[in-house]
Amino acid sequence: MADLVEMLRAAAKDEHAAVIQYLLHAYAMGEGEEACEIEGIARDEMRHFWMLSRWIVKLQGLPTIERGFTDLGGETKAEWMDRDVQAEERAIAMYRAYISAIENPDLRSDLERILADEERHRGIFVELGEKFRLESSPEEAVTPPTPSPSVLEALEWGIRHEYAAILQYLFHSFLVKDEETSRQLELQAINEMQHMGWLSEKLASLGKPIPIEHHPVDLAREVQAMLRADIKLETETAQKYEDFVGKVQEPAVRELLETLKGHELYHEGLFKRLLERISHLSPSGWTIGSLIKKEEG
Ligand SMILES: [Fe+2]
Ligand SMILES: [Fe+2]
Ligand SMILES: [Fe+2]
Ligand SMILES: [Fe+2]
Incomplete structure (x- = not known):
């Protein structure tokens, strides 16, 4: 069983890498x-x-937020698509090997579903690559305006923060047994992914590289500690975005930061409500982690 967990952890690291590699290309x-x-x-x-x-x-087992190999090479859109095809091919080979080695029918069926997705993705990346190669006019090199240091700082800080928030809420959603809380954490992770997208598109449009290292992540394993950490993260983030609004002059970036601040305050309120709800729940709201700890103690 330990081997199986290790196999799945290796696959999870590669999925995490694929998320980041493809997002960077899209942004x-x-x-x-x-x-x-x-x-x-x-x-x-x-x-x-x-x-x-x-x-x-x-x-x-314990899920992981480590990231596997992320292929950041390539200069043109077509070259990025080649890298993405290769990533899908590595995944396809891995899942085929897993499926032939794993006996649990439910797990096999989930892996077969994932494999079918990877095969479809591979086809899309191949097509996109051909399309970009056929584009007759080479991408025009427009010199973007030079961003002010405060704009750069706000965008880079925001991207690193949003990446950490995505991982934190996902990690917590993996462990929480209470379906409602788990689902809400997953949904908010998707919302943070949208935030990371807005900030990254802006930074990329200014001709600056997108940072791919995230801020520290709180990997609490007990549900109340998780939600407290999540509330704290949102409170601090809303404050930080407000501070940036005070420093940044560019209207479009200010507007973006105001929008983000509003969303983070909403998240803060939502997590507070979840914490209150969970405090009234019986052990069904506990995480696997807390149960393991209880047995050990
Ligand atoms: Fe995948
Ligand atoms: Fe894929
Ligand atoms: Fe966010
Ligand atoms: Fe948030």
């Missing part, structure tokens, strides 16, 4: 049909990450 392309399609694939990978992590918990 760098700016708005458009292709970027939307790629973001959709990144969301599929996040779902795979979630499915694998729930299995890890079911098998008494």
Whole structure:
């Protein structure tokens, strides 16, 4: 069983890497049909990450937020698509090997579902690559305006923060047994992914690289400690965005930061309500982690 958990953890790290690799490619392309399609694939990978992590918990293992190999090479859109095809091919080979080695029929069926997604993704990346190669006019090099230091600081801080929030809420959602709380945490992680997208598209449009290292993540394993950490993160973030609004001059960035602040305050309130709800629940709201700890103690 330990081997199986390790196999699933390795797959989870690769799914995490795929989410980030594809998002970076989509953000760098700016708005458009292709970027939307790629973001959709990144969301599929996040779902795979979630499915694998729930299995890890079911098998008494601990999910991971480590990221596997992320291929950041390539200069043009077509080259990025080649890298993405290769990532899908690595995943396809891995899942085929897993499916032939794993006996649990429910897990096999989930892995077969994931494998079918990867095969579809591979086809889409191949097509997009061909499309970009055929684009006759080379992408025009427009020199973007030089951003002010405060705009750069706000965008970079925001991206690192949002990445950490995504991982924190996902990790917590993997472990929480209470379905409502788990689902809400997953939904808010998706919302933070949207935030990361808005900030990253803005930064990419200014011709600046998108940071891929996140702020520290609180990996609490007990549900009340999780929600307290999540509330704290939202309170601090709303404050930080407000501070940036005071420093940044550029109207579009200010407006974006105001929107984000509003969402974070909503998250803060939502997590407070969840904490209150969970405090009234019986042990069914506990996480696997807290039960294991109780048995040990
Ligand atoms: Fe995947
Ligand atoms: Fe995929
Ligand atoms: Fe956010
Ligand atoms: Fe938030």
